[in-house]
Amino acid sequence: MGQKINPIGFRLGINRTWDSRWFADNAEYGQLLHEDLKIRAYLMSELKQAGIAKVVIERPHKKCRVTIHSARPGLIIGKKGADIEKLRKKISTMTSSETHLNIVEVRKPEIDATLVGQSIAQQLERRVAFRRAMKRAVQSAMRLGAEGIKITCAGRLGGAEIARTEWYREGRVPLHTLRADIDYGTAEASTAFGICGIKVWIFKGEILEHDPMASERRGLEGDAQGPASRERNDRGGRRERENA
Numbered sequence: 001m002g003q004k005i006n007p008i009g010f011r012l013g014i015n016r017t018w019d020s021r022w023f024a025d026n027a028e029y030g031q032l033l034h035e036d037l038k039i040r041a042y043l044m045s046e047l048k049q050a051g052i053a054k055v056v057i058e059r060p061h062k063k064c065r066v067t068i069h070s071a072r073p074g075l076i077i078g079k080k081g082a083d084i085e086k087l088r089k090k091i092s093t094m095t096s097s098e099t100h101l102n103i104v105e106v107r108k109p110e111i112d113a114t115l116v117g118q119s120i121a122q123q124l125e126r127r128v129a130f131r132r133a134m135k136r137a138v139q140s141a142m143r144l145g146a147e148g149i150k151i152t153c154a155g156r157l158g159g160a161e162i163a164r165t166e167w168y169r170e171g172r173v174p175l176h177t178l179r180a181d182i183d184y185g186t187a188e189a190s191t192a193f194g195i196c197g198i199k200v201w202i203f204k205g206e207i208l209e210h211d212p213m214a215s216e217r218r219g220l221e222g223d224a225q226g227p228a229s230r231e232r233n234d235r236g237g238r239r240e241r242e243n244a
Helices: 026-046 073-077 079-095 113-125 130-143 214-224 227-243
Strands: 052-058 063-070 098-105 148-155 164-171 180-191 194-206
Touching (some): 026 052, 026 079, 063 073, 073 079, 073 098, 113 180, 130 194, 194 214
Antiparallel strands (some): 052 063, 148 164, 180 194
């Protein structure tokens, strides 16, 4: 079961929480859900170069709060906040309610599954060899603290006549372990030979407490870690590998 199901949906309510956080009665539910889908589709297409990891939508009373997790927040905010104000007005027209926009920087895009998938897709579209792109992503993730990573690419890889699936894995990726903090993301590369699908699983360690917000809280704490501290951790990791 754990091998087939979406790892995030499998852990909802255990150590992961929903990206749409609101309640509605039966009359409004369909409309609000459709608005969420439109907002996410618009942001993903409009801010493709900004590296959108995820979009969290909350709806307090007659308002809409949208939090964008991005690897390059400067591209969203723009000069003196001009671009973010245009974006806020556009989303307000979609929701017909007062909208607040928050931007959260993803400081370690190398261990965010969605961003890793997007990076590999962009490389495939630039005709980079798929094996090189996958190996580079695996090495970067393990260097920055991931305990395991698995990447699959499917399609006409390298322009082959027959589509196939190639995969790389390093470390542990325990999909059946519910306490495992596993990030999952997908992406599509539109190449000259057709669409190639990319799936990424990243194991970041185990969460022992029963807390749906634990994974998100751990990610924010990791992002808050200073550059000097991250550099010390990287040096320590290199020493351990050299001693081994």
